[in-house]
Amino acid sequence: MTNNLMPRTVSSCALWLLLAFASLDAAAAAAPASGPGFSDSEGCLLCHKYPRIGRVTDEGARRSYYIMPEVFAKTVHRNVPCRDCHTEIRELPHKPVTRGVTCDTECHSVKNPATGKPFSHKPIYEAYRASVHGRDKQAKGTDGDKPYCVSCHTNPLYNPQELAPPAAITDRCTLCHEDRNFVNRWYNHTSRRIREVRRTPEQIVQLCSTCHDDQKMVQRHQQQAKVDGRPLGAKFPIAVNSYEESFHGKMVRYGYGAAANCLSCHADRKNYYLSVHEIRPSRDPKSPVHADRRLETCRQCHTRADVNYASLDPHPTSAKGLNAFRYYAEMIYNIIGNVVIAGLVGLSLFETYGRWRDGVCWRLLHGSSWRRNSRRGRDRVV
Amino acid sequence: MKLSAEARDVVETCMRQRRIGDKERAEIEAVIAALPQDRVLLAKNVVSNPVGDLPRYSIHIRLQHMLTFTTFLTLAFTGLPIHFFEAVWAEPFNSVLGGVGITRIVHRTIAVLMVLSMVYHLMTITLGPWAQWRAGRLDWRRTMLPNWKDLRDLRADVRYFAGRGDMRPEMDKFNYKQKIHYFAAAFGNLVMVVSGTSFLFPEFWNWLLPAAIASEWQELMRLSHPHEALLALLVIAFWHWYNVHLAPGRFPMQWTFLTGRITREHQIEEHFLEYLRNLVELPEERRAVIDMLESRELVAEAAPGGKRR
């Protein structure tokens, strides 16, 4: 009789389990924002949850389209539904994407609480487009070397060092705002801006060097500038090397973040977060490193600087074309140094040879003196 | 020994300045006459105490040397690892003191000490000769000031080394080698101090200098400081240390920097005119050299009384 009962029990257990899973699924589908904060209300994760999802481009590059919801839920874009940025997607499964996401998209869902309007990165995007780095997402020629938004902005995690918002703070907020998840997300948003999450000075130098120290990139731009007949900054080809040789570069490398890094001079300290997107060439009068603005830029740190001080070169170089004085000074120094050393050491050795011929010698254990018999026969008597 | 004109002048000046009386003068002349004409023979046969026989450096000079070389080496040991920060040998030097933040401070502090030592030295080299001049005892040939004789001595010395001369020239208290080294070190120190101040006080130099050269000046100073430091180090290591530690006759160490006294042998060989002054000024030196000459039967034949004094 147990034999008869078992299949029934098993199958009814299985049925219960299935129902349980089904209801969970339904619950998940029907109730957005009940988990860690990332909701898949549009069903994108149906495919994009698989680690191997991706494609190989015509050029042979591999692109991964894998999304890890538990990671994405901790990033700054976690509240933005997929299609607010990926606007080309109209159906499931969707057609191949052609234009892709550009960062000036306006969100439908996320509103700017201050203005009530849909949130957008458009103002900064436009400012960036007007700067020396500005480019389209699909850029042609040397513009392709310029950084697009995602070159620097990598959709970072909220405060990776912090595992959870501190209960001591969020307890208080939850008293009135009731929803612990809401409070935690709000805490992340503000605490990220209060903590210093900017790149460190060493990281800034490294970031800029990724391109500006790439000799091939530099050469491409020099060629292009020649073809176009437009000027390039004199220090452009040697920007990183000369900076590393300068006092500022050395201080930053030795760990003194207070010294000037690239953005300290090439971006305005006033409204810094905007001005780092508005970097302009030094010939542009708005640039902080334009000749007319250099003094005030130096004065950000060197408060007693005067016009002469501002003429000191933060990108020192010995290249002949750029600083002939230094080129020749260095050459003369090298010549003098080598001649002096060779001359003096040569004279010492010559002297030793001459004295040795007359009978001086080394006697390692008893000190040295005129003990040997010389070739010229005027020797010690005893 | 029959003295050359130059040597005779030196002896006469010294005797006049010391107000040597007639009796002592006769004694001195006798000793000089007893010296063999061949200075090489003389130098080879004198008995010398390696820690020094004859006075050469006052306590002030010895202190200044001690200060200079300790500050110099410390500055080199802290400065080179700062300049060549990434070099593999620099890391232990930077970290042993607690990181480059500390070596920077040590470097600047010791630099101040070096400047003070230079001031001390300047006082010595001005007040010393001034006091001598007041006492009527100043002989410019005994100072570090270069003159044409030094060039003649260099030429004669090189000829001797090449085998074309019979003896080394009669050189004075500070011969061409000391003068080269002294002025190289003085100039080097000056460059280091000035370029150091232009690093520490760039606003001052920019205020001081006209606009046209302010930037060039700073570039020159930035080049000078490490270059001059390296040059000085190389000169010290391969020229100075060779001459005071490794050269035959000095090996393993010349003691003059500690005792202030130079060996008889060295004095006769390289500073003979000063040796003559030692004979004038120090009766015990006259006795010592006569004893040595007699015991080795080297007394010059032309001396009055032949082989005996």
Next chain:
Amino acid sequence: MQPLTRWQKVIAYAALAVVGLWTAWGLFAIWVMWFDPHR
């Protein structure tokens, strides 16, 4: 030249060793800079 006493030898050879070690380190540093300047 009279021979050095024992203590004089200790001092003199110790000074020579210090100077020699310093020079050896310098030669090593120069060698490194000559052949691998950005190490």
